[in-house]
Amino acid sequence: MRPEAVVTMRRTLALALALAGLCAQPAAAVDGQRLYQEACAACHRPNGAGIPGAFPTLAKSKFVQGDPKEPIGRVLHGRGGMPSFQNDLTDADIAAVLTYVRAAWGNAGKPVTPAQVKVLRGLKRETPKAGILAH
Numbered sequence: 511m512r513p514e515a516v517v518t519m520r521r522t523l524a525l526a527l528a529l530a531g532l533c534a535q536p537a538a539a540v541d542g543q544r545l546y547q548e549a550c551a552a553c554h555r556p557n558g559a560g561i562p563g564a565f566p567t568l569a570k571s572k573f574v575q576g577d578p579k580e581p582i583g584r585v586l587h588g589r590g591g592m593p594s595f596q597n598d599l600t601d602a603d604i605a606a607v608l609t610y611v612r613a614a615w616g617n618a619g620k621p622v623t624p625a626q627v628k629v630l631r632g633l634k635r636e637t638p639k640a641g642i643l644a645h
């Protein structure tokens with residue numbers, strides 16, 4: 511994927527999240543399914559099946575359902591064509607979206623807590639980029 515496309519996606523995501531923020535939900539009530547559809551489904555598809563050869567399937571993936579550190583790290587830091595979400599999503603957002611992903615489409619992974627995300631975010635603290643969204 512071209513870098514401009516990723517930047518455009520990140521802008522679209524930021525806009526979607528800003529709009530979602532207007533509906534001011536308390537952090538504890540983040541809707542993981544809705545966040546998935548807004549932030550992840552464009553690549554991993556609404557049914558989690560991905561696009562073979564481009565975007566890996568999240569449905570029935572061992573990586574997704576296994577040690578929560580792995581998917582948390584991937585969402586925080588990205589890799590290859592997968593954008594980093596550390597500046598766009600809060601600990602509660604990442605916990606909610608991964609809790610959804612780990613339990614949807616026949617997956618059976620344990621829920622992810624904001625505290626688990628917080629620990630991993632703290633481990634690899636890079637100089638924060640000017641965030642698209644002011645947190």
Ligand code: HEC
Pocket residue numbers: 516519546549550551552553554564565566567568571573574581584585589590591592593595607608611
């Ligand atoms: C712009 C497209 C794109 C978006 C948006 C995106 N991903 Fe990804 N994702 C990828 C790509 C590409 C990979 C494979 C990266 C690699 O390993 O090189 C990936 C890999 C992953 C993996 C690892 C899967 C495995 O088995 O290796 C997880 C988990 C994941 N993404 C979750 C998410 C979640 C959750 C979101 C939303 C918060 C998201 N992704 C948004 C493109 C995307």
